[in-house]
Amino acid sequence: MKMYLPPPGGRDSRRGFLKKGLFGGLLLAVGGGAWLALKGSAEVALPTGLKVLDARRYAVVLALVDRFIPERPGFPSAKALDTARAVDTILTLVDDSSRVELNQLLMLFENALGNFLFGLRTTPFTRMSALEQQQVLDEWMTSRLSLRRTGYLALRTIVMSAYYGNALTWPATKYPGPPPGIHDPAAPVWKGGGEPRPLGNGVMLEQEAAPAPVDGGTP
């Protein structure tokens, strides 16, 4: 039997956009910028119970959440909703490969070396002022490099999902939420096995259509 065998080294290790980005960073480090890559992140208290994010990545997520979801009257604060923890929860549900890529992306974003490469800044993202962080985000958003626009979209999507997926944000958007009295959490779940199928909107009460007619040709 012919089975799929990936070529040695794996194809995506050469093609993955994030790895290309990191590889570029590595070259610069070899060229004398290594000290930038070693600059530490802002220190933040790491909450207990995180399942995916480590201290450094959690600090980056916190900073991103602050920029993507700034304080605004009427909007619950992302800190109060613990949006960074919600990001961590989402990461527990995604494919292993997505988790690896997002972890890489967070470090690429934070890395002072990367920031130097992209914008001649020598500070890790988490140690920048709010204004500088916003400038960096705007640069990623509109960059000529598709790598940066892609990275920006990935981070934006996960933060927005984590925040606006929380029902406590609904009043801020004047979203009424689902109408009450519709969802039935005790609705029957039918699995067959000889049990009678409960009547419902999906049950056809009339006589069923005739069997499928046979087409003109036999394979």
Next chain:
Amino acid sequence: MSGRIFTGDEVTADTTLECDVCVVGSGSGGAWVAHELVKAGKRVVMLEEGGYHTRREFDMTEARAFPNLYQELGNRTTDDLSVSMLQGRSVGGSTTVNWCSSFRTPERILKIWRDVHGVDTLSTEVLAPHWDAVEKRLHIAEWPESAMNANNRALWDGLGKLGYERGLIRRNVNNCLNLGYCGMGCPVDAKQSMLVTVLPDAVEKGLTLYANASARTIEWSGRKVSSVRAEILDPVKNRPTGVALTVKPKLLVCSGGAINTPGLLLRSGLDADGRVGRRTWIHPVVVMMAQFDREIAAFSGAPQAVYSHHFIERGPGKVGFFLEVPPVHPMLASTVSTGTGARLQEVIEDLPKLQVMIAITVDGLLPEEEGATVALKDGAYSRYTLSYKFIDAQVEAFRVATLEMAKLQFAAGAKRVMSLHMDPVVLDSEAELSKLEAAEYGPLKHKIVTAHQMGGCPMGKDAAKSVVDPHLQFHGMDNLFVVDGSVLPTSLGVNPQETIFGIARWAAGHIARAA
């Protein structure tokens, strides 16, 4: 003889089953083919990677729906994130979460399949009796103009004012309460998805359905498939439990949909000399948002009631598009929109006054198009490498469609319209349309989304240019068929579910004879 639906928690030991037909996938193709096969007396086992989620769980929240009912939590994308894809992943497939729009395959498309791709088996006449049966079973009927919500009404009014062609959409619903939460699973089973209609009908007739069963490889030799090896997934953690389910069928039907069916075939070394996964079509969509002074409440009411095919054929060398509207709930609105911080908050803080239109471009009709390519991704379980090669004619269509949607929104009374460019283009009147003219278009310049995945295993007469023959039999294999959206040689120019229903019901006739 009654069949049974099993979920991952019920399969705790390695299991091997024998049957006449194994169907992989429970969506629009798999459900209909399995139903017709059990009706013909065949012993059918169905494998579905997603969970068995029912209205008991459909609480109408995005936070519950996306992780449970969509591929990759609703975040399936191309590798470069230039295209976001909504695709279902549960018993019933995308029919559990789609927006109910039902169209027969346009005659023009069937003619292209016949003339260009050698698909001489399908015509309106051949498919009509199947569509008749499908429409009767699924209560497919035109949604009345009087019931359309304000989001659709804006499109309807705009089309009327500009003198553009417009029509009312037919929907597969029964006793619909006009709620607007179709994308999160219908809480009252009004949507006539496969989950609540054809699949339970088939189970009553003997279908054995395994949910949380991820088909990993097809074992085959020469021209014959011998078995399918599946892994049981934990229904909560969505991770393999270590339990294997092996099915040994006389005949295998792959119905996992575009992307997942090519994925299974590629994992199994059935690549049709590199053609599996290529020529995947996605109806790339561009989106325009508008703010109105009045309430639109695009989250409430039947999501799609109006369409326009005014721009579906734009002349030689041009890419056509059709117009519809989407439902607008906060999480999807925030992730699909662009801009961040206060700019986004200003848009989203008055969600009830937000109106959204979509232009769905038709791909796969121009000879130079390659569409998307699906390939295996190292280290991934349910993700694939996905890339889409956009051509200039598509970029031109994005520009025209964006401008036309802005005109329609202003004609309907919008006070402001906003593109989904990475840095949104904002217009306060039609006099500012030149801003949209001047903007750049193309991947990663603005949001591109898709909810329709087609192709990747295209049917065709020439084995050197297609994956399955015009009867949907895999070229060179005696007992392997593909019955889902992946067999479409091009995209459709209409929402795809009814095309797949009809083709699946038609194919079941000759598959039953072959099994």
